[in-house]
Amino acid sequence: MISINLSGKCGLVTGGTRGIGRRISLTLASAGARVAAFYRGDNNQAEATLREIGSANTHGQHLVYQADITNRDVVNDTVVRVGERFGGLDFLVLNAASGAGGSMVDMDADGWMKPFDVNVHGAFNVVKAAAPYLNDGASIVFISSGAGHDPMSGLSSYGASKAAVNHMAAVLAQELGPQKHIRVNVVSPGHTYKGDDDPNFNPEVWSQSQREIASTTALRRLGTSVDVANTVLFFCSDLSSFVTGQFLRVNGGRL
Ligand SMILES: NC(=O)c1ccc[n+]([C@@H]2O[C@H](COP(=O)([O-])OP(=O)(O)OC[C@H]3O[C@@H](n4cnc5c(N)ncnc54)[C@H](OP(=O)(O)O)[C@@H]3O)[C@@H](O)[C@H]2O)c1
Incomplete structure (x- = not known):
C-alpha cells in the first residue's frame, strides 16, 4: 500500500496559520513533517494553529513566526532562524497573498502595487532567503489563482501578480x-x-451563491482548503519526485 509519509522532512509555509495556509500546515504536519508557519498579524490565531499542528504531529517541534514577507530584513532574519532550527528545508510553500478588488482604471497606484508587493516581491524575498537552506530534492510550491490565468473582471492587479x-x-x-x-x-x-x-461544516449544505459557484464546476461542488492542501502534500512528497515546472488547477474542472 502506498502512503504519503513526510517523516523526517521539514519546511516553511507562508501565511501558514490561517485560511488555506493553516490547512496546508496541518496537512503536512499530519503526514509527519515539521512545519514552520509564517504569519503577518494575528498572534492569537498563530498560537492556536501552532497548538493544532502540535496535536497533529507530536514527533517534532513546530514553529510559528511573525514575518511580514514584504520586509526583506525581517524575512532574511526569520528564514535564517528557521533554517538553523530545522537544519535545512525540504519544502517551501509560498501561500501568503494579498488581493485588491475593483476596476483597473478606478484603482489607485497603492492598490495596484499591493498584490505585487506581497505575492511577487514577498515570495521573491522568501525564496531568496530560503535558497541556501533548501536540501537536495526539496520541493517549492507556489499557491496561485485561477485569476492569474483567466481574466476576471475586478481582479486585475491580483490576477496580474x-x-x-x-x-x-x-x-x-x-x-x-x-x-x-x-x-x-x-x-x-x-x-x-x-x-x-x-x-x-456540512458539504451538503451550501448557500445559494455557493450553489451557483458550484454549478460552474464539472464536479458540481465548491473546492475546500482540504482539496488544496492535499494537492500541496502530493507536491511536497516523493510521489511527485519527477514532476517540476508544472501548473495544476484545483478547481473541480471549472467550466
Ligand atoms: N480563498 C480562495 O478562494 C482562493 C482562490 C484562489 C487562490 N487562492 C490563493 O490561496 C492562498 C491562500 O488564500 P486564503 O484565501 O487562505 O488567504 P487569506 O485567508 O486571505 O490568508 C492570507 C494569508 O496570507 C498572509 N499574508 C498576507 N500578507 C502577508 C504579508 N505581507 N506577510 C506575511 N503574510 C501575509 C496572511 O497572514 P495573517 O493571517 O497574519 O494576516 C494570511 O495568513 C493565496 O495565495 C490566495 O491567493 C485563494
Whole structure:
C-alpha cells in the first residue's frame, strides 16, 4: 500500500496559520513533517494553529513566526532562524497573498502595487532567503489563482501578480532543478471554501451563491482548503519526485 509519509522532512509555509495556509500546515504536519508557519498579524490565531499542528504531529517541534514577507530584513532574519532550527528545508510553500478588488482604471497606484508587493516581491524575498537552506530534492510550491490565468473582471492587479507568480515558478524550476534537484510547481485553486475548518461544516449544505459557484464546476461542488492542501502534500512528497515546472488547477474542472 502506498502512503504519503513526510517523516523526517521539514519546511516553511507562508501565511501558514490561517485560511488555506493553516490547512496546508496541518496537512503536512499530519503526514509527519515539521512545519514552520509564517504569519503577518494575528498572534492569537498563530498560537492556536501552532497548538493544532502540535496535536497533529507530536514527533517534532513546530514553529510559528511573525514575518511580514514584504520586509526583506525581517524575512532574511526569520528564514535564517528557521533554517538553523530545522537544519535545512525540504519544502517551501509560498501561500501568503494579498488581493485588491475593483476596476483597473478606478484603482489607485497603492492598490495596484499591493498584490505585487506581497505575492511577487514577498515570495521573491522568501525564496531568496530560503535558497541556501533548501536540501537536495526539496520541493517549492507556489499557491496561485485561477485569476492569474483567466481574466476576471475586478481582479486585475491580483490576477496580474499571480500570472507573474506562475512565470517565476516556471523559471525557478529551470534554474534550481539542475543544482540540487529542487522541484518547483504551482497549485492554482479555484474559488475555495475555507469554512471546512468549522466543526459543524456540512458539504451538503451550501448557500445559494455557493450553489451557483458550484454549478460552474464539472464536479458540481465548491473546492475546500482540504482539496488544496492535499494537492500541496502530493507536491511536497516523493510521489511527485519527477514532476517540476508544472501548473495544476484545483478547481473541480471549472467550466
Ligand atoms: N480563498 C480562495 O478562494 C482562493 C482562490 C484562489 C487562490 N487562492 C490563493 O490561496 C492562498 C491562500 O488564500 P486564503 O484565501 O487562505 O488567504 P487569506 O485567508 O486571505 O490568508 C492570507 C494569508 O496570507 C498572509 N499574508 C498576507 N500578507 C502577508 C504579508 N505581507 N506577510 C506575511 N503574510 C501575509 C496572511 O497572514 P495573517 O493571517 O497574519 O494576516 C494570511 O495568513 C493565496 O495565495 C490566495 O491567493 C485563494
